[in-house]
Amino acid sequence: MASAGQGGPPPTMEYGGDEVGALVLDPGTETTRAGFAGEDLPKRVIASQYGYIPPTEEGGEGQYFLDDINILRRRGGMEVKWPMQDGIVEDWDGAARVWKEALVPQLCESLAENPLIVTEPAWNPVKNREKTTELMFEQFDVPAFYLARSAVCAAFANGKSTCLVVDVGHSNVSVTPVYDGLILKKGTQKTPLGGAFINQQCRAIFAQRNPPIDLTPYNLIDKRARVDIDEPAHPEMRKFPDQDIPHTASWLKWCQDRLVHDFKETIVQTYQQPSGSFSEQHLATQPPRLYEFPTGFNTNFGSERYKIAETMFQPTLATINPDDPLPFDPATVHSIGQIVKDSLQGIDVDVRQAVLANIVVVGGGSLLFGFTDRLQNELQSLYPTVRVKIYASMHAAERKYAGFLGGSILASLGTFHQLWISRREYDEHGAGIVEKRCK
Secondary structure, eight states: OOOTTTTOOOOHHHHOOTTSOOEEEEEOSSEEEEEETTOSSOSEEEESOEEEEOOSSTTOOOEEEOSHHHHHSOOTTOEEEOSEETTEESOHHHHHHHHHHHHTTTTOSOGGGSOEEEEEOTTOOHHHHHHHHHHHHHTSOOSEEEEEEHHHHHHHHTTOSSEEEEEEOSSOEEEEEEETTEEOGGGOEEESOSHHHHHHHHHHHHHHSSSOOOOOOGGGEEEOOOOOTTOOOOOEEOOOTTTTSOOOHHHHHHHHHHHHHHHHHHTOBOOOSOTTOOOHHHHTTSOOEEEEOTTSOEEEEOTHHHHHHHTTTOGGGOOOOTTSOOSSOTTTSOOHHHHHHHHHHTSOHHHHHHHHTOEEEESGGGGSBTHHHHHHHHHHHHSTTSOOOEEOOSSHHHHHTHHHHHHHHHHHSTTGGGTOEEHHHHHHHOTTHHHHHOO
C-alpha cells in the first residue's frame, strides 16, 4: 500500500467506496451543519452550544441538553456553554457531543460505515487539527476522514479556485485568499466585527432608550396585549414547574440573542456610501422601520439601524454600553475594508488583481440588507484603478451554508477518494498525517 508520504489513494474498502454516502460536518461557533455529500443543503442545522446542569451530588453526573429545542426550554440552573470560540474548539467534550448529535442517528445509525469530511477555519492550530483527527478515528470510529479548509469550500461552492473569500461569521469577519484551491496563509486576516458584535450593538441601542427596551424572550411570556407605538407593554409571564429554581444569565442571554438575531435580519440596514461619509442627520430624514418585541412593545428605528451595521466598516462609531463593555478597543480594531487591505499586502503582487476581481462573500452576517453593495462601494473606493468584482449568491441558504456546500461538492468528486485519510493510514502514521494530507 502507498504510504501517506507518497500520497497514494487508499483502497476502496478503506474509505467506504462510492456506494456509501460520505458525510459532511461544517461546525461553527454559533451553528453546526451536517448532511450528505452531493446534496445542496445540510440535513441538520443545530446550535453549536449545549445546556448543562451540574450534578446535585458530589461525584454525580451532570445533565446535557443538545439541539435548539432542548436548550430553548427553560430549566432552572441550566447554563449554556459554548464549546467553540472564534471558530476554534476549546471544549472538546462539548464539541464532540454537539457534532455527534448533528450526525447520529438522524443521518446514520453508526459512523463506522460513512467517510466524514469536516471543515475548519484557516487559523485552526496544528494541535487542534490533530485532535480533531484523533477524535474522528478514536471516538467517532469513522472509516475515513478529511479536514477541509472552510474558505476553500466556500470558493468551490461559488465555482472559484482562485478568489478572496470574505466570510461574515458569528465571532468574526475573515478574509482568506485562495489560489488554485489552496489558502494563502500569509494573507489570512480576521476582525471581531462579526455577528456577535452586531448583536452587542443592537443591545446597546436598546439600552439607550428611555426606558431601556425589555428583551424578555417569547418562551417566558404567557400572554400579551396589543399596545400603541411606544406605549409600555405589560405581558403576563409564564409559570414553570421549577419556578423556584432561577434560570441562569447565560441561558437568558442565549434566548435573547435569538430575538436580537431576528431584529438584526429585519431592521438593520447598511449605509451605501463609503466610510467617511456617514451622516446620522441625513439618515434621520429616511423613513423609520417599526419592530415589535415579544412583550408587545413596538417602536420605530431610524438612523440607529444604519449605524449598527456601519460599525463593521467604521468601528469608531460603535455604541458603548458600560454594562456590556466591548471585548476590544473600537479605536484600534481593524474594519472590514482594512483587513481586506491587510490581506492583499500579505500576498504576491501578481495575485492581488486576480483575487480582487473574484471576491466571494459568504456567511450569515453578509445577509444584512445591502451588505454586498456597501462592501463593493468600500473596496472600489480603496482600489479605484482596479476592477473589483463581488460574487455573492442570491440564495440566503447558499451564503449561510457555503462551507457545507463546498465540502459536499468536494467529497462527491470522483477523484476525491485519493485524499481520504483511511483508518489504516491513521493507525500507521498517527494524527500527524492530517498535516501532510489536508493542506
